Amino acid sequence: MPQTIPINDPRFTWRGMTSAEVANGSVKPWRIPHKEKALYDMNLVERAVMPTGIRLVFRTNSTTITGNCDSVDERSNIDLVVNGRLAGSVETVNETSFQFENLGSETKDIELWMPQFGSIRIDNLTFDDSAETSATSESTAPKWITYGSSITHCRTADSPTKTWPAIVARTRGYDLTCLGFGGQCHLDPMIARLIRDREADLISLCVGINIYGAGSLNERTFAPGIMGFIQIVREKHPTTPIALISPIYSPGRETALNPVGFTLEQVRKEVKRAGETLQAHGDDNITYINGLDVFDSDNAHLLPDDLHPNNEGYGIMASNLLGLLPRI
Structure with a gap:
């Protein structure tokens, strides 16, 4: 049976994110502190919930990665980067899930680049039943x-x-x-x-x-x-x-x-x-x-x-x- 891991599991790391709005285990990434959004102009707030540049990173040997998310009628793709190379891109408009397949069974560094336009709330990620998933090394990049x-x-x-x-x-x-x-x-x-x-x-x-x-x-x-x-x-x-x-x-x-x-x-x-x-x-x-x-x-x-x-x-x-x- 495929294994499903909640998105707030410590094996998953968000990069480029300012704050995470967590509700019932799901995460909506923000580019401002969402609890302080009343201090920002509301037109800016509407843009700040759009996660351009934000990545979800981890390591896995799963051949398939499936995510469950909210449905939004205007939203960009999610990109998959494997070991630093672009490996796929999937549409997310009006979708409640996204999937990347045929990734190989070797252990690899994964980056899921969030849509640059439109907000997203992710509930969980699902992997092969025997897959091992772990946190990536802490970034030392400038x-x-x-x-x-x-x-x-x-x-x-x-x-x-x-x-x-x-x-x-x-x-x-x-x-x-x-x-x-x-x-x-x-x-x-x-x-x-x-x-x-x-x-x-x-x-x-x-x-x-x-x-x-x-x-x-x-x-x-x-x-x-x-x-x-x-x-x-x-x-x-x-x-x-x-x-x-x-x-x-x-x-x-x-x-x-x-x-x-x-x-x-x-x-x-x-x-x-x-x-x-x-x-x-x-x-x-x-x-x-x-x-x-x-x-x-x-x-x-x-x-x-x-x-x-x-x-x-x-x-x-x-x-x-x-x-x-x-x-x-």
Whole structure:
């Protein structure tokens, strides 16, 4: 008889998760402390329950892995990584279970990459009747936190390992925490506190596109907002490398004034100015990355809505950022 193990069993480890909402043995992974969600804007909360970048890891020699989960009508795939290599991807929309088969009977390191879009609650995993399942070794990989908008959240990537943060993390061997929140990158102080309080060897902040789109900060408040956000992070990460990244190319926005009188070109200048001001103030561990060096007008055809890259576009972002992000 196949053996079913509750998802809150200590043999299973969640990585890239901020908190776990546990109910009757099931787990819903969050990217903010879910018990404090009233302290966050509700639009951000709706994105924070989407587990982009979160992995469930363990070791097993089972030839089949089956999971039971809740049914959601809009949700990305779950990806299976075996011994560091992508081994499968399954759809989860309107499904109450997922399964990976023909995995071989050798003992292997398993990573289940959770959907980058849509929430998920998992009840248990089922294995072969004679399978042995154990906890994986504690990670010694460098810890990387990346914060940003929908362009970091990457809903339109084909699957969770195809987002640019996942590609960068897997290529460099980083332990990823992805804080990309579609439409909700507005330099919230609660997010600065969250980053401050997590272990990190590298931090990247992709800021500006949501602020431009919503007009949520202006010439008076934007650069000071960036600097204040970073200073909060610096309270517990005084020398951690921070990459400050301005918006990628977006046709129709480059020279168009938003409700507070910003163009996207001006937004980039303000992001750069904030970084240079912090450097002049003695912060030697700030790196500014121009978003146009990450994704420029030559790639405009990979922006189906003139804003969000498609799957190929996210691959280009990852390739360029691999050469631009500080190495640790």
